[in-house]
Amino acid sequence: MNTATWSLAPVRREGAWRAVFVALATLPLLGLLVFVAWPLALIVLRSITGDDHAWTFARYAALLGSPRILQAGWHSLAMGATVTAISVSAGFAVAFALHRSRLPGKAVMRFALLLPILSPSLVQALGIIFLLGRAGLVHQVTGWNFDLYGFWGLVFANACYGLPQVVLIVSSSLAGTDRRYYDGAEVLGASRWRQFLDITLPQCRYALVAAAFVVFTVTVTDFGNAIVIGGRYRVLATEIYAAVAGQLDFGLGAAIGTVLLLPAVLSIAVERMVARRSGRVADGAMVVQAPRNIARDVGLGLVAFVALAPILATTAIVVYASFARLWPYKLGVTLANYHVNLADGFAPIVTSLQVSLLAALVGTALLFSLALAQRRMSGPLAAVSSFLALLPAAVPGLVLGIGYLVAFNDGPLSGWLYGSIAILVACNFYHYHAQGYLAMVAGLRNVPAALEEVAQCLGAGTARRIGEVVLPYAAPTLASVFFFLFMRSMVTLSGVVFLVTPALNLAAVAVMQLDMNGSVSQAAAYATCVMVVTGLAVAAMRLAAARASKMVKRSRHVA
Template sequence: MSATAAPAKREFDIDRLFLALCLAVPLVALLLFFAYPLATVVLRSFTQGDGSIGFGNYVRILNAASFWRATVNSLVMSLSTTAAALICGLIVAYAVHRCRVPGRALLIGAVSLPLLAPSLVQGLGLIFLLGRNGIITKTTGLEINIYGFWGLLIANGLYALPQAVLIIGAALRAADARIYEAAEILGTSGLRKFIDITLPNIKFGLLSAGFIVFTVTITDFGNAATIGGDYAILATEIYSQVVGQMNFNMGAVVGILLLLPTILAFYLERVASQRQFGSVSDSAVPLSPVFTPKRDIPMAAASWLVALLPIVTIGIVVYGSFVWLWPYRFDLTFRHYAVKVAGGYDPLWTTVQISIAAGVIGTLLLFAFGFALQRLPRHWVKPIYFVCLLPAAVPGLVLGLAYIFAFNVPSIPLYALYGTATLLAICNVMHYWTQGFLTTMTGLRQVPPTLEETASCLGANLPRLVSDVVVPSMAPTLISVFFFMFMRSMVTLSAVIFLVTASVSVASVSIMRLDEAGFTSQAAAFATCTMAIVVAASLLMRVSLWFLGRKSLA
């Protein structure tokens, strides 16, 4: 009797230990590398010059004309970009999902190009096109001042366009064909169907896309640093306070104030997203569009016109990297790829290593956390789930600044991480934690419960269940999370701009430094190499997913 009871107890202990580790390790990482750094930012924002605690920093900032100018500029820029991105995003998404247009996959691919590059590449492309030595400026002889509001609006619009298209497209897919068939029977025109049926049905999707674009725009630093000129915004104000004036406490104040609109926008986006997809009926019949020349031909022309903007903007950067002397001598050459300043290509290979580490660390932590949360009581899961959503609301600049305050303290053990590639990888994991977490949870929900029940009945413990059932079932999701972390870490700038050192730098910072130093063609070459690696990673991900799909069918 006792001989049979002992193995059962050991089995139970193994399961409890495994589950405790799956929960504790990611939770401790989230507390140490997200909650704790943010708490230090809050504390530093209240720390005055003499070391006392008070509201003096806030009073100084709120009384500064430069802060209010940057705030107004940020709001005007973000709202303008949101309006432009929503209009262009709706055109492309409607053409792809509600029309019969040629090359729909290519259209989505063209619009998604900005996701493969650091945000500042859009600004760099506009400089090649419309800058003082831009090809359009030189060809037409027009005096175009692309530096400032209009250049930043175009660059930010291109950078935010993919998010708008994806979110609006998801809302358009969630349609019930029966409603449109009824309207067709009643003789309703196409325009009336769009106004009376389509727009009301996707209103929450439009709101969700709008809040996402607003958040992305108001927190972006790369385009503002490249093409913003004298048009000051909150992101560049933080950078100026920290790097230009070495005033970390005032930078913390601006960072906290920047958090307010982003947290509000993030909250409203989550509400809009839940209402959009919570209102979809399970019995809805998918809508299959029929070719209508009066609608589809103009929509195809308009959508490809929108898609042409990112193609030209990014394509001109690649082309400019091979031109001998822009815009005077257009012989093709590889001489700009012999980068010898800003550390040469060392930052690029460092970025690859950081991105691989971020992908591995992020995937392991998120999978373990998601697996543990599925087995916790619901009243415990809700608050933890909410905490996991918060990183998406924190601007990269604020997170990077928080890491300076939290880990550049010689008296704490974690100081050993400061200035290392490991800390940059961890910062990237926390920066993109929410997106990876939501993807992982979706994948875990798709694991058939019957497989887990069968494995448990056969006596499999939790580690065996994970290795033999859960991981094989959700391997495509894990691969997607890894490559998402890898690709975003390759192109991020704002989260790591404060953490790079002379010995540890990253590709996006090198591109910015080269552009600032006047080596525009070398910056284009560096950007092209970075994009090539991201494109290769994207192709490798697709091949891996295709191989897994073939294997599962076999």
């Protein structure tokens, strides 16, 4: 009897373990169904039904028959292709300078790459206006005039915004290349140029393809820069805003939004293909050490300066303009611009802090639960769970915002959800759900499976196994995901621009409103406050990551 009981105990514990993991997955998957799949389905449904709820493709026929929409679509494609070509070329050069050179000042380069991530997307457009606009600093000093509003202004602003994303993607590929490939090429007598063509480029080709699709998708669906510096150069993102916010035509907005889903879905498909083909970096890979080469470093330094100087200049000029008495005529320093003329003053920043903290706390908990449950899933359930978790990556922010309008403006959830902090928290979290999920899954791979098995054999309960085995190893990832969600929630604009109300505004939207009202210096002051908050979050993230790493080291020592 005792023998039978002992033999059945591990089976029962494993059954309880699986039941807990199913329970952990239920709430995150339910949230994805309610806040992603349902709004997305309603957008597509609204685009193919008329006002009488009959099935029709009249809205798509209207799009194809509208010269304005067709022109906006062509503008989006042309701008997206140009920005992608510039960003990928410059981003590869900057990433190469960071990882394959002995350039001094790499900390400054990384700081410049961090700036667009810390600020709302329209900050680059604001900086370009302050610097090169008709009343910009360059015009005041030199008298030169630039045709800034339109295609080239958008290309400039979006390239500054897309460059850090290219560097981030390509850097992971360059950092993972094993030095022994280059050592073997040296032995065979291959020149530096031959090594670049035969080793470096093939190793980075999938990362470059992924970066190109990411930048193209972000550019085509970006709203912030387009509304500030686009002028008469209309793109699909501004057409959606005009249809929904200006004309209250949700059907037309849904149809344009469905069209914008196509490049995003294609981008996700390509990224998945790239992830499969690129494979994983082998354990024990040796880091490439760049040899001394003055000509290479000088060339890469010049390219990096040309690529990063605009980011530094546009951000610095925005901060400076926030202290100017009357830009650009009275440049004396004053704090008057920080007394904004919005009815709610700095309340949007407080609201953004509340929303961002809630999105980070709730989001990190849900992502941890889902990633933890995913470790024990298999078969169709695992495939469906992974699909739902990655689905938000294919939904641009503007489209998600329209989906929330359609889904939660009326119905059973509208009474307590629409116009509340909850809908803003949900929009911010699910907008970046896929990135957080991938980071969490990658982080949980660091948990030693053998250590979990030992804890199970010793009879540790589910809660104890999670608390004493999984959490210590996952702590750095939890900290990174928390601060990632917080920072992106603070600066995002496109997803929430349709969801704010006069009583519940957000900081990024307030920057746009101040600029549209002509209060450009106050818009700069608001944007500077946002950058300061996100900058402090980065500092806190590094401190938390350092402490979490120490915790992992202690856990490994004990193990």
